[in-house]
Structures are given as C-alpha cells and as structure tokens.
Amino acid sequence: MAYFKPDRYFSRLSQISIEKDILGCGFENVLLDIDNTFVPRDTQVIPRDARVWLGCAREAGVTICLLSNNWHKVVYDFADEVGLPIVAKAMKPCPPAYFTAMRKIGAKRKNTVAIGDQLMTDVLGAHTVGIKAYLIQPLVEQDLPHTLFLRHFERVLMGDAQPEAPVACERGEEVRI
Structure with missing residues (x-):
C-alpha cells in the first residue's frame, strides 16, 4: 500500500514551497507532470501561480523535467514555451520514462521528487523507481474517461486525507518564462 501513498499532499503546485518542501x-x-498538475486539462493555459512557482524554482536552481503520459503535439509545444526538457509518451507508472527524465537532467534518485496529480500513475511510478512523490489535487475535474475511472480508486486509497496548509511563493512575484 505504501506504493500508493504520496510522501506529501498539496492542493496546488504553488503550495509547494521551493525553499522548504x-x-x-x-x-x-x-x-x-503536465496535465492537471501544471496546466488545467480543459484550457491548457498555465495559471499565473504555476508560472510564479516555476520562476521561483528556476531562481533557486531547481532543475525540472516534464514527464507526461500525453503524446499529443501540444505537450511538446508546451515544453518549448516554458523552456523545459520533456519526456512524453511516458507510460507512467512504468519505470523507463522516469529513468530517461532523470538522465536528461542529470538527476539521482536521492535528490529527485516527482510531482503529479494521480496516485495510479505519478505516485506509483515514482515509488516504483525509488523516488519521493508529491501529490497535488487535480486543477480541474474534467478529465479523460479512463482517468476519471481511476480517480474512484484514488478516493478510496486517500480516504479522508487533506492537502497540507497553503504557503506562498518565497519571492511572491511573477518571474517571466
């Protein structure tokens, strides 16, 4: 059961403190992860707080690689827009894409965390390869049919777990990407 238990649980990406968390x-x-973690699945527009978070992460020297099961051109365009490397068609929770993403950014398991919105893909995949996993609530409820089906199991596994209390970005200002 520990494979499905996130190491931390947050309401949004922007609630993860770069300095502390x-x-x-x-x-x-x-x-x-991209869809419903960094950008809403329904609009594909980066929320302002996610842009601020990314700017804070970059300023702090955090290295980021996008890791997505999505295979459409839009995720590659998105990666270009934000200037981040990407491993798409990841087939999470299968391990190979995690190792590919870590190689792309020169990461080691001990200093890498995966952030995503799904237990069955993001958390399970991260734990399978021996890295920590932070779960966030999905940005929107609209999702693909198979993902909505898996969300029922996630609710059972999460029980009455609540996201951690919110924090603000350390700098509190938007950094242009």
Missing part, C-alpha cells in the same frame, strides 16, 4: 528536503530535481 523542495530544497529543504534535499531535492534539487523535479519530475513534473
């Missing part, structure tokens, strides 16, 4: 926990690298 990333660097303060010994992480230098982040494997970041």
Whole structure:
C-alpha cells in the first residue's frame, strides 16, 4: 500500500514551497507532470501561480523535467514555451520514462521528487523507481474517461486525507518564462 501513498499532499503546485518542501528536503530535481498538475486539462493555459512557482524554482536552481503520459503535439509545444526538457509518451507508472527524465537532467534518485496529480500513475511510478512523490489535487475535474475511472480508486486509497496548509511563493512575484 505504501506504493500508493504520496510522501506529501498539496492542493496546488504553488503550495509547494521551493525553499522548504523542495530544497529543504534535499531535492534539487523535479519530475513534473503536465496535465492537471501544471496546466488545467480543459484550457491548457498555465495559471499565473504555476508560472510564479516555476520562476521561483528556476531562481533557486531547481532543475525540472516534464514527464507526461500525453503524446499529443501540444505537450511538446508546451515544453518549448516554458523552456523545459520533456519526456512524453511516458507510460507512467512504468519505470523507463522516469529513468530517461532523470538522465536528461542529470538527476539521482536521492535528490529527485516527482510531482503529479494521480496516485495510479505519478505516485506509483515514482515509488516504483525509488523516488519521493508529491501529490497535488487535480486543477480541474474534467478529465479523460479512463482517468476519471481511476480517480474512484484514488478516493478510496486517500480516504479522508487533506492537502497540507497553503504557503506562498518565497519571492511572491511573477518571474517571466
């Protein structure tokens, strides 16, 4: 059951403190899911708070690789827009894409955390390869049919777990990407 238990649980990406929750926990690298973690699945527009978070992470020297099961051109365009490396068609929770993403950014397991919105893909995949996993609530409820089906199991596994209390970005200002 520990494979499905996130190491930390947050309401949004922007609630993860770069200083305390990333660097303060010994992480230098982040494997970041895209759909419903960094951008809403319904709009594909980066929320302002996610842009601020990314800017804070970059300023702090955190290295990020996007890791997505999505295979459409939009995720590659998105990676270009934000200037981040990407491993798409990841087939999470299968391990190979995690190792590929870590190789792309020169990461080691001990200093890498995966951040995503799904237990069955993001958390399970990270734990399978021996890295920590932070779960966030999905940005929107709209999702693919198979993902909505898996969300029922996630609710059972999470029980009455609540996200950690919110924090603000250390700098509190938007950094242009």
